[in-house]
Amino acid sequence: MKKELSAAAKRKRLNHLLIHAGIILFAAACVYPLLRIFSVSLRPGDKLVSMDLAIIPAGATFISYTKLLGDTMFLRWLWNSLLITLATSFIGVSLASTAAYAFSRFRFPGKKAGMILLLSSQMIPAGMLILPLFLMIMKLKLMNTYLGMIIAYSVSSLPFSIWILKGYYDTIPRSLEEAALVDGTSQVGAFWRIILPLSTPALSIAFLFNFTTAWNEYLVARVVLFSSKQYTWTLGLFELQGQYITQWGMFAAGSMLVTIPVLCVFLYSSKWLISGLTLGSVKG
């Protein structure tokens, strides 16, 4: 009996070893490109084009970083992105928070139709709306402006945000609001004083989702913004990564500067983001 057990334990250990090996292989494939960018960003200017695979290259310097910050408009691009993104996220979340409250707490004609409309709006290919949005923005003379970008972005994550927030409001017991209503607040007062403060986690997730979507957007920015002063960082990096191999180092440095914060935010929030995603998909 004892011998058998140890055989099983041995097999289990072997299994786990294989699993570790497999996962490490996959994980390496996931992380290595990021490490490569890091490595390119540290290369000295004369060795950008090299067949070297070492992660810390020989003669590592931060020259690409200083050149990026000094010679290009990278900071300006970051600033543009930040403004546009913050404005869109703010608008997106404020619109979603009230709409989700209506869906969560009221019965009214057209409720189901509204929910279906929200879901089906996700079916419209984003690429398809770029052209009419572009023409609208042109007609409004908002080309190459922040406002044009904000308008174009502002509702893109709205259905998803409403969906997440509605799910969260549903979990807050109604008795809390009822107590407040008995005490004499209005329905809106209850929303403002009870529901909103309680749903801070969901609100911040919706905010982050809006933020990352707009922050990483490229295709709309490509057609709305045309002077490099107005570029968002995505356009700027695309330009740097262009044909000129000399700018590779700067592209890599810029990528690192943008990726690290985004990565941290994503990893920090991924737990909630994922539960929101799976919750929505299971229900839908």
Next chain:
Amino acid sequence: MNILTSIGEVSWFILLVAAGVAALVGYLYSHFKFYSRSWFFPAVLAVFPALALAVFGGLLGGYAFKLWLSFLAAEAAIAVFFRYVVKGRHTVPYLLLAPAFVGLALLLVYPFVFEVYLSFHDLKLTTIMMWKNTGTLPFVGIDQYIKVFTTSPLSETTFWQLLLRTLVWTFSNVFFHVLGGFILALMLNNSIRFKGFYRTLLVIPWAMPQVVAVLAMRGEFHATNGFVNIVITRLLGFFPFLSHLGVAPVQWLTDYPLLTCTLINIWLGIPFMMVVILGGLQSISSSYYDAADIDGASYFQKLRYITLPLVRPVMMPAVTLGTVWTFNNINVIYLVTGQAGGTEQADILVSALYKAAFTYNRYSYSAAFAIVVFAMLFFFSVFYLKSFDAAKDER
């Protein structure tokens, strides 16, 4: 750089929306408190536009002001409708929904309708000035739709080639996303050490900004400096006999652009599937497996008869979403091949649509193209959801 003006430009727009929402919430609040007082409602309707005029009119002018007014007008119209036509029932939920749905109507529904309008007219580089000045366009009927099927949206690739390529692209991507995601999720769903750490590493492709990830991967497929070809060259150095088997560095970006894009997109998409499937796996109660163990089931029997059926309901919506996302993925293909002089060998329907509009400036043509693509996607979704519902009913 002129930070002050840029802050100004943005902050007043935020102010506008904030004021809109504040006005709405404020109105609702008063609506309840002063429900019986007849003077309040007309007063609110009169005061807010007046305030808006005073505060924003002088400060901003132009489009901001028009936007603000139309937003307010929509709110007021809804309020009047419910106050006097529906007599106060359901006013609150509709007003709460109004900002979001006005936004969606302006920026999702209207563009969609506008696209349909465009597809029956002729907007191209030569007529765009006329449209800008007069707002009218020549009507051409279904000519644009005929052109979609008979001429190329780019310079040579036809619609049918694009369609075939899109199907291959979508199927191969989703297949490998699910396969890879499933394998990884199965491996992670053991009680192993460093599980959280591994998971963190494995979601990195998903977490990175897509632009950075795709551009970096494109660099790795570069003919001489890319990681892939460096590895192939080194392998050849170690094992010279491989060259007899046809192993050689490949011009990825020029000779096999679609394959390159597919590989990049598979790399990008696996983490999402992994996370969804892992969530499904973790929700399966271990008692099923214990029972199966007692019955002496093998690993693959357990996989086939317990894991797969129980993960399916979590997986199917993710697969549907993934299919639609992949079908609509312009990003990867455009970022890899979209530079001036880039190849069109990798283009799928949606990326060709984007290029037809913005590289070749054929606006109406690409609008018709978009409607055709949308119709296909729509029928796929309806058909798919129907079959999904039917499967649900059977159980």
